[in-house]
Amino acid sequence: MSSDTWPLWEVFVRSRRGLSHTHAGSLHAPDAEMALRNARDLYTRRMEGVSLWVVPSASITASSPDEKDPFFEPAADKPYRHPTFYEIPEGVKHL
Amino acid sequence: MTTTDTTAGTATATDPALTSAALALGDDALVLAQRLGEWAGNAPVLEEEVALANIALDLLGQARVLLSLAGDEDELAFLREERAFRNVQLVEQPNGDFAHTIARQLYFSTYQRLLYAALAAGDTPLAGLAAKAVKEVAYHQDHAEHWTLRLGDGTEESHRRMRTACEALWRYTGELFQPLDGLGLDTTALEAAWLDSVTAVLTRAGLPVPSGSRTGAWRAGAGRQGLHTEHFGRLLAEMQHLHRSHPGATW
Amino acid sequence: MTAGTAGTAVTAEAPGTHAADAAAQAAREAVFDAAVAADERIEPRDWMPEAYRASLVRQIAQHAHSEIIGMQPEANWITRAPSLRRKAILMAKVQDEAGHGLYLYSAAETLGVSRDELLDKLHTGRQKYSSIFNYPTLTWADVGAIGWLVDGAAITNQVPLCRCSYGPYARAMVRVCKEESFHQRQGYEALLALSRGTEAQHAMAQDAVDRWWWPSLMMFGPPDDESTHTAQAMAWKIKRHTNDELRQRFVDIAVPQAEALGLTLPDPDLKWNEERGHYDFGPIDWAEFWDVLKGDGPCNDQRITTRRQAHEDGAWVREAAAAYARKHTGQPGEAQA
Numbered sequence: 001m002s003s004d005t006w007p008l009w010e011v012f013v014r015s016r017r018g019l020s021h022t023h024a025g026s027l028h029a030p031d032a033e034m035a036l037r038n039a040r041d042l043y044t045r046r047m048e049g050v051s052l053w054v055v056p057s058a059s060i061t062a063s064s065p066d067e068k069d070p071f072f073e074p075a076a077d078k079p080y081r082h083p084t085f086y087e088i089p090e091g092v093k094h095l
Numbered sequence: 096m097t098t099t100d101t102t103a104g105t106a107t108a109t110d111p112a113l114t115s116a117a118l119a120l121g122d123d124a125l126v127l128a129q130r131l132g133e134w135a136g137n138a139p140v141l142e143e144e145v146a147l148a149n150i151a152l153d154l155l156g157q158a159r160v161l162l163s164l165a166g167d168e169d170e171l172a173f174l175r176e177e178r179a180f181r182n183v184q185l186v187e188q189p190n191g192d193f194a195h196t197i198a199r200q201l202y203f204s205t206y207q208r209l210l211y212a213a214l215a216a217g218d219t220p221l222a223g224l225a226a227k228a229v230k231e232v233a234y235h236q237d238h239a240e241h242w243t244l245r246l247g248d249g250t251e252e253s254h255r256r257m258r259t260a261c262e263a264l265w266r267y268t269g270e271l272f273q274p275l276d277g278l279g280l281d282t283t284a285l286e287a288a289w290l291d292s293v294t295a296v297l298t299r300a301g302l303p304v305p306s307g308s309r310t311g312a313w314r315a316g317a318g319r320q321g322l323h324t325e326h327f328g329r330l331l332a333e334m335q336h337l338h339r340s341h342p343g344a345t346w
Numbered sequence: 347m348t349a350g351t352a353g354t355a356v357t358a359e360a361p362g363t364h365a366a367d368a369a370a371q372a373a374r375e376a377v378f379d380a381a382v383a384a385d386e387r388i389e390p391r392d393w394m395p396e397a398y399r400a401s402l403v404r405q406i407a408q409h410a411h412s413e414i415i416g417m418q419p420e421a422n423w424i425t426r427a428p429s430l431r432r433k434a435i436l437m438a439k440v441q442d443e444a445g446h447g448l449y450l451y452s453a454a455e456t457l458g459v460s461r462d463e464l465l466d467k468l469h470t471g472r473q474k475y476s477s478i479f480n481y482p483t484l485t486w487a488d489v490g491a492i493g494w495l496v497d498g499a500a501i502t503n504q505v506p507l508c509r510c511s512y513g514p515y516a517r518a519m520v521r522v523c524k525e526e527s528f529h530q531r532q533g534y535e536a537l538l539a540l541s542r543g544t545e546a547q548h549a550m551a552q553d554a555v556d557r558w559w560w561p562s563l564m565m566f567g568p569p570d571d572e573s574t575h576t577a578q579a580m581a582w583k584i585k586r587h588t589n590d591e592l593r594q595r596f597v598d599i600a601v602p603q604a605e606a607l608g609l610t611l612p613d614p615d616l617k618w619n620e621e622r623g624h625y626d627f628g629p630i631d632w633a634e635f636w637d638v639l640k641g642d643g644p645c646n647d648q649r650i651t652t653r654r655q656a657h658e659d660g661a662w663v664r665e666a667a668a669a670y671a672r673k674h675t676g677q678p679g680e681a682q683a
Contacts, residue, residue, distance in 0.1 A: 004664035005462060006140070008455060025518070026452040027142060028461060030667035031674070033241060038142040041149055042445055062391060125430075132433070135421035135440045136652065139660025141414065141448050148441035155434050162430075169429050193663045248673065249666025256662070337486055338428045344544050346429045346486075346536070 007056055009035040013043055014051040021053055029054075112277030113219060114165045115181075119275055119319060120210075121161030122182035125172060126327075127203060128154040129334055130190055139193050146238055150200070153231040160224055173338035177328055178321040185267035187318070187327045191260065194253065197242045198260035204236040205292050206271045209285045217279060240296050247300025254301065261297065262305045269309030270317045382583050387513035390456040398582050401575070403457050404473065405584060406515050407464045410450035412476035415468075415649050417443045419483040420492060428486055435532050436489060442529065446522045453514040469654045477635070478565050480643030487540055487547075487554035493533010494607075495555070495562040495600065501526050502596045503566065506586035515584075534603065541608045548608075555604070556612045563627075564635045566593040597625050 006028040012021035024043045029035035035054040044052070131151035138144040162168040185203055190196045211232060214225035246257040272286040294304050316322050338346075374393045381388060388394055417440050424440065427433035451461045467473035478496055483489060504526065507519040540551035567573055567589040579585035587595075597616075604611050615628030637643070 004661050004668055006664065006668060025449055026455065027448060029142065031671035034667065037238065037241065038146070041145045042448055129425060132424040132437055135424055135437070136417045137656045139663035141444055144444035145441055148437055152434060152437055155430065155437065159430050172430055245667045245670040249669045250662065252662050253666030333425050337426050341544060341546060344547055346432050346539055
């Protein structure tokens with residue numbers, strides 16, 4: 001990691017009251033305040049979000065894959081697991 | 096995406112003083128949007144591409160509404176010459192490095208927020224427009240303050256660059272508080288609030304508050320009087336050339 | 347040994363032996379292949395063949411690089427846009443492209459690479475970007491032509507990717523596609539205004555289309571019989587249609603659009619073929635395609651130099667922010683909503 005590296009953050013958006021936060025993607029920021037602002041710029045430009053959470057990717061502890069097959073290697077948890085739930089926008093077909 | 100085709104609410108173009116003030120404020124926003132547009136593809140990090148474009152788009156939206164109060168937005172933007180533009184000289188200054196751009200934004204957005212807040216609380220026809228704009232510029236100010244802290248209190252190099260930028264642009268900040276007829280604002284109070292706010296941020300960032308003069312020595316005036324810096328002619332040439340090359344065309 | 351459903355695999359081999367490893371590997375591949383065949387999504391924590399992972403990293407990264415390099419030819423006209431409305435639209439479009447780059451780098455990073463590594467590969471020519479952006483935007487009409495043809499071709503390519511096998515890439519593509527359709531509409535509208543405008547404007551539009559048509563067709567890549575990656579990419583459902591299929595689809599859509607624009611396409615061989623149910627079109631100059639890809643296009647140097655310069659010029663800014671964060675970690679009042 002060089003001196004100008006910014007850590008990775010995961011972004012969660014709650015687009016309206018009554019729903020829960022869903023994972024929207026990730027971005028780089030030097031600290032939490034900038035991560036929140038960058039997330040607001042990137043993920044709510046079209047006013048898609050009401051509430052934003054940002055979490056350092058390194059803080060996320062991920063579970064192993066669902067399959068209990070013992071032949072899956074017990075690799076070290078990487079903080080890159082993204083939940084499968086994703087809000088599909090209207091008008092996009094074939095999904 | 097909406098291209099910010101907001102209406103001006105109850106604002107009318109009938110009061111000449113108000114029209115003139117709207118034009119000046121519109122020119123401020125237009126020229127700064129033009130400068131920020133130059134960063135596209137050149138920003139120091141991808142996330143800032145999005146942030147700077149946000150600010151530019153907000154300002155361009157404000158400009159379009161304000162100019163439309165005074166006439167046709169494109170005629171005003173593309174067919175006036177340098178001496179007819181009434182933007183303050185601060186906004187026409189070249190982008191320089193990122194510190195220079197942030198210092199310019201800090202000074203200008205802090206002013207814009209105070210200005211729009213005062214207008215929103217007032218009873219001119221600009222009140223509605225100002226109420227919407229104040230939310231936008233609060234965000235611009237927030238962005239500039241966050242970067243001021245990070246550059247002022249980051250590395251030795253960033254501190255040096257930010258200090259240079261703050262000092263270089265200080266002389267353009269007095270003009271922001273020249274009263275504009277028709278707005279009914281207490282510019283003395285605005286200026287005091289601006290100084291407090293800027294001083295606080297610079298101090299938190301470990302940057303010295305510049306001490307030089309905040310206005311130039313030319314008695315004839317500055318941007319509000321249509322007297323611009325030499326940079327401005329080039330900015331206009333670039334902005335206007337294509338439009339002027341096709342008189343009467345629609346795009 | 348069976349690699350069964352829902353995690354109940356059984357083996358007759360003793361664990362820790364070479365045979366056991368081979369059986370384990372075969373089991374993993376079988377689960378992976380079954381998921382892909384069933385049109386299920388592969389997610390970041392799933393086991394995947396190394397070649398699949400490497401292929402995806404390359405494809406997603408090059409897609410991301412294309413978005414950010416693609417900002418340049420259009421940003422070229424922001425300061426000179428002929429009306430305030432067009433200026434706003436173009437600023438928003440270029441901003442979207444930065445955003446798309448961000449979504450795609452984010453998807454690539456789920457595969458265990460960092461954005462910095464990927465940018466380094468771009469800057470040193472080890473990863474590429476779409477060659478279309480090695481052409482110059484010489485007039486305002488080029489901006490419209492890019493919106494109509496280049497974004498149109500990109501959409502043709504991208505919509506199927508919304509169903510690609512890798513989850514984060516598919517999801518990023520959904521977001522990108524949603525935003526891209528406005529880009530194409532605005533480009534088309536800009537060209538329409540020119541075509542219906544003055545003689546000079548019409549000529550400007552026609553000239554731009556004449557220059558951008560053939561490079562747009564090249565965006566779909568070499569012909570199927572010369573494309574080395576296609577077969578494997580399709581087996582893995584990273585690619586859902588062949589180059590020639592997508593190219594044909596694009597032509598079929600674009601020809602009527604050109605007619606509605608009142609502009610011609612620079613191909614005398616363009617003709618509806620009733621039998622095939624598609625438009626026949628003339629031969630593409632593949633020599634130009636390979637030359638531009640190799641680095642001899644009009645703007646290759648300029649695009650990379652500009653990109654690299656912006657990155658290098660920005661180093662002190664990124665360092666400052668990182669230094670500030672280190673100094674202020676754990677301070678009260680950090681994150682406010």
